[in-house]
Amino acid sequence: MKPFAYHQPAQIPDAAKLLTSIEDSKLVAGGMTLIPTIKQRLANPAALIDLSKLGNLKGITDDGATITIGAMTPHAVVAASPLVRTKLPGLSALASMIGDPAVRSRGTIGGSVANNDPAADYPAGVLGLGATIVTSTREIASGKFFLGLFETALEPGEIITAIRFPVPLKAGYAKFKAPASRYALVGVFVAKFADGVRVAVTGAGPGVFRVPPMEAALSENFDPTAVAAIKIDTDGLTSDIHAEADYRAHLVTVMAKRAVEAALS
Amino acid sequence: MSNVIGIGASPKRKEDQRFLTGRGNYVSDIKRPGLTAGVFVRSPHGHAILRGIDKSAALASPGVIAVLTGDDVKADGLGGLPCGWGISDAKGVPMKEPPFPMLAQGKVRFVGDMVAFVIAETPEQADTAAELLAVDYEVLPSVVGVLEAVRPGAPQLFDDVPNNICCDWELGDKAAVEAAFKKAAHVAKLSLVNNRLIGNPMEPRAAIAEYEPGTDRFTLWTTSQFPHVVRFLMGALVLNIPQHKLRVVAPDVGGGFGVKQFHYGEEAVITWAAKRVKRPIKWVASRSEGYVSDRHGRDHVTEAELALDETGKFLAFRVNTLANMGGYLSTFGPNIPTNLYAPLLGGVYTTPAIYCNVKVVFTNTVPVDAYRGAGRPEATFVLERMVDVAASEMGIDRVEIRRRNMIPKEAYPYQTPVLVQYDSGDPMGCLDGALVAADVKNFGIRKAASASKGKFRGLGYSTYVEACGLAPSRFAGRLGARGGLYESATVRVHPTGQVTVMIGTHNHGQGHETTFAQIVSEKLGVAFENVDIVFGDTDRVQFGMGTYGSRSLVVGGAALSKATDKVIAKGKKIAAHLLEAAEVDIQFEAGKFAVAGTDRVKSFEEIAGAAYVPHNYPLEVLEPGLEEQAYYDPVNFTYPGGCHIAEVEVDPETGTVTLVNYTAVDDVGTVINPMIVEGQLHGGIVQGVGQALFENAVYDEGSGQLLSGSLMDYCMPRADHMPMMKVATHSTLCTHTPMGVKGCGEVGTIGSPAAVINAVVDALSHLGVTHVDMPATPNRIWRLLQNASLPVAAE
Structure with missing residues (x-):
């Protein structure tokens, strides 16, 4: 760990101002990703701006x-x-499957969404439910927020203040945990609304994505059997020492099925 | 005496008082005046020529005290790290033993190889300076797998080690095996991989070194399983420090599993550096650093063949193995896949002819050495998988084929064709016990219940034996050991009758402070709480070879037992004098010396008091004091064994294997503390299950990068992976250890991988699956099912 300045602003504008005025400054929410990264010297921010004292963010x-x-x-x-x-x-189920009790006690929804780890759980829930990301300056639809590997639509100085979720008729999440990290090797969030079904996948590729064929099939018939035969193209899916791309593609189908089962149970 | 807690009792562990209240004393807890911080700069490349190191920027960094490199080591004329075992090939040609410099010289040979040591006022300053060290590497292609390393044209680690082969080693009667194969009714063949493992003790390695100019003495505090051996290897063979000028302390150590039983370069460098900078230095490895520097385990590729007659009797067993040594020879490295592997290939069976060839191979990976079980899990896995393959091919029940070949209880002592002679055992008894405990007769009902949920259920057996209690020195010497393998203990009886034991083994989780105190309490009749066990400090403990190879109770406990007997013998002389009787008439029982057949008695405390206040004492013929020492050199290995039965459920949709039942019935000889033995078995089994289902150290061929270099990518077994285990003992007594003990530290890790994989194969056998490599990960199982081309994908 290298030395860094530490700020604990009380107001969102103050935090935004610090963030834009200090070069190489970083926001810290729960710190569950950032702190280990700093300890390993993979990130060396000049200043940390701690959001924990801001009002109305909890x-x-x-x-x-x-x-x-x-x-x-x-x-x-x-x-x-x-x-x-x-x-x-x-x-609710998704949040209970993140990390371990220590991570769940410290880690925050805003931090997770802003980090947009390709294997994090929340992006699937946010995109799957078609939520809106509320920031210090505007509101961003989830479909326009997640831009791929650790990339989001957030502008410099912009701070997430809340996530607003529309209430679905039914929703479920199924996660196949990576054996070591217990991040999602593949996680699928399924949400049924009056106007159709949304299916969002995390862990399988470089970022969260939707599966239109599954959405169409489930909009017709919200039942596990509706997606059981829908296969995902392996192009663009992640292959690593834990899972090859075709296995991940297979798991998307299995987890989609189980997410629907969960939504119906 | 009141509160004697002896053999067979399960008192709560003495050491847990400090561990559970946060009062342990680990290396990183130790503070010294003027302490500095050291960090190692390690190679980011698997294989590279070290063209030069520019220290200037690092030296100019704030707080930096020194930057030391291989050139500084060379300038001081210091040696490299010694290998503790020298093996030879069939013609008697010694293994290739290239130098292992304590800081790299000329070349780096694995990611993590040490290039420099940076010392600064604070750890942060040392880290910053380490980043500024300019190392000029000429990167070479790496070779990480054994099959690739021995191929013509493979990158060569050492100029004088052709094809990277350290030694082409063999054991057994090759001609007899060939003859037996010619008359075999059936030959079963199996190719398998024994996956590479990383030990991951909870406490990372750490060291503090200090030099006192006033006494010209060095002190090294280190996370070691064998401080006296570190003192000898480092002092005598690396740094040329006389033994009496070097103190090595291994205080509380948070787990070892073998990882901490080697002399590491970090220990030598920090000790050498402490004198150069004239300040104490502390180094504490990060977890990530441990992944690329703690010695790894296993990593074999094996071809095995079993010859059988028409009834399924084993005629001969032939095994060819390539064993990965990594980039250099570690302390025990070449011994593990040879002497601790091939002699176990007889297992619990009467196979008359066995031949094993092991090519020990250098690669651009972390050096490989002993990890819990060390050679014996590898041998057991080959043999117990082979037995299942043969049974399946010949259509013989897996239990039945084992029974047909098992050594009967009455055949012990049993001489195998591969050096070892088993003194005692009852493998059939263990098997029978396990079959009942695992409720094997109702397995069919459970399998049907799984099938109704779309799951495949399988049952797997491992009937195994191991060789531990390392080791008879003379025998080990013939096999290539360069040191003795005895153990020592001193029993110091204080004037008031309490006892302090100084013992050369090292307790880092095994519960020695409790087990050894029980032995003393039982034998001397003193209260359990009046016995303390001292270990881990070369200034306090006379000598010792440390803790590894399930040797502490077997060898150390035997030394303790002998020393205790000497105390009793001297006590009898004192008692005879005080009671005015002949020594032969003195009996010692339950803490009392008595004249046989009379009510004339002296308590143990009275005898201790007399020994230290020798007013009425036979000073002409007996020295005062009551302190005795014993060294014990075992006459044979001990041979614990048993039967493990694993039951798994496979989810064909995801390929996930779930261990649903686990039963172990083990023969560990006399049990001193059943609770501690049960804990050792639990932990050992979980580590074996880890190898079978989860753990895998993966290197990238070509770059030599460790891809599984953190807990995020290397899957350790966790509590939620395990069912409640059924563990029992079915003991026969060892015939040559003083208390009949056999050791229990490694049996779980040795017996379990084969049981688990045999269960996985059984679950999938209806699909034509005949083998599953470890670890049986979901991806791997799913791939097997895909290749079995059955309708098991999401329906």
């Missing part, structure tokens, strides 16, 4: 049609929330 609110989760809400809080369990059951 908590879960219900306005009927949508559920809004503050960016600094830890995974464990999301997993334990009766409101989320009732209205966004797939997301």
